[in-house]
């Protein structure tokens with residue numbers, strides 16, 4: 001009898017505080033589901049669900065192709081997906097803040113690009129305007145490092161023909177532009193360069209991110225950030241200096257970065273993210289603060305409030321404090337009665 005429910009390994013239910021999300025890691029998409037359904041899936045995957053056949057939950061699961069009904073014998077044909085995550089690179093992503101002086105970019109890249117498995121991606125970011133001549137020098141430097149995939153984020157100037165200058169970079173984004181536009185593979189946006197902005201459009205719902213996020217912080221993991229003065233810093237906003245970047249000391253610097261404990265800090269351990277249904281697809285860049293008791297929290301409130309499942313741009317959004325939630329250096333304090341009342345008024 002096909003009484004056994006088997007959820008496909010690449011379909012992962014993730015429980016949130018007020019609602020849940022089902023991640024489809026192959027389709028790279030996600031659907032919202034109620035917490036009841038999420039709990040039903042988590043507790044009945046691989047089990048005899050004969051007593052629930054004909055129920056809405058089973059119908060929804062089969063209709064959405066999240067799983068199948070099969071025999072007890074066939075359940076074993078669907079082993080769980082390994083959530084181990086490894087990469088060959090020492091550095092997954094180097095974020096280098098550049099200015100007009102080029103700040104020793106060639107030396108930094110010579111160190112990061114010394115062999116094909118040292119550094120996978122480099123993002124160059126210029127908060128200040130860089131003129132065309134100096135920009136061409138930057139692109140000349142990039143040409144020397146074919147092992148590295150480059151993204152370049154620049155601040156807009158009307159005097160530069162960015163399409164003509166661009167070469168050998170994957171993404172070139174021009175910020176603070178007059179209007180939003182994509183032209184000859186150059187993306188223009190009227191937004192200013194920001195490193196603490198969260199949006200669903202930045203989420204990555206895929207196997208690699210999901211597996212990495214089980215063990216690591218998907219923004220900080222294997223990341224090095226170097227400022228305009230060649231200092232390795234912890235974060236673009238707070239800019240706490242960790243060490244001066246000296247090419248021959250790369251391994252020592254990576255050791256110091258790892259010791260900061262952010263690489264191996266999944267969102268499951270960060271207040272408020274640990275209650276959020278997006279925690280395995282969100283790579284927000286916020287500074288993380290460690291409390292004296294060893295727990296962690298984001299230094300700034302997110303634009304998404306997972307306790308009421310609302311983004312700040314949505315109708316009826318309320319921030320944490322209005323919902324009776326305090327998250328600061330003293331801990332996370334949730335007034336569950338206030339949250340319950342707000343959620344009831346919003347959704348029921």
Ligand code: SF4
Nearest residue numbers: 273276279282284302
């Ligand atoms: S609460 Fe955390 S996991 Fe959720 S969207 Fe905000 S930063 Fe991302």
